[in-house]
Amino acid sequence: MKKKGWKELPEGGIIKNVPTSQELKTGSWRTQKPVWDPNKCTNCFLCWLYCPDSAIILREVNGEPKVSGINYDYCKGCGICAEVCPPKVKAIHMEKEEL
C-alpha cells in the first residue's frame, strides 16, 4: 500500500474556537477582595506588573497611564497586589469577599 503524502493526510490536532482567558471570568473564585484607594495610590504600577490575572485596570489620563481600579470579573483575590504595594503607601488592602 502506498503511503499518503502530507498533502493528502486529513487535518488533525486542530483546536477550533479556542476559548481565551477573557471568556473565563475567574472573579467568582475569590474569598478575599482587594480594595484600592485612589487617594493613596502613587501609580508605581507594581500591582499591575505582578497581578497574574491582568486585573489591575489602567487608564490614560492627560497622556499618562494611571491605575483606575480593579477588574473584579477576573480578579481571583490572590492578594499579590496588596503584598507588592509599597508598605509606606498601602493603597490596596484585602477584605473578606461578601457573596
Ligand code: SF4
Ligand atoms: S488580588 Fe490577585 S488577581 Fe486580584 S487584582 Fe490583586 S493580584 Fe490581581
Ligand code: SF4
Ligand atoms: S502598587 Fe499600590 S501604589 Fe503602586 S500602583 Fe498599585 S495600588 Fe498604586
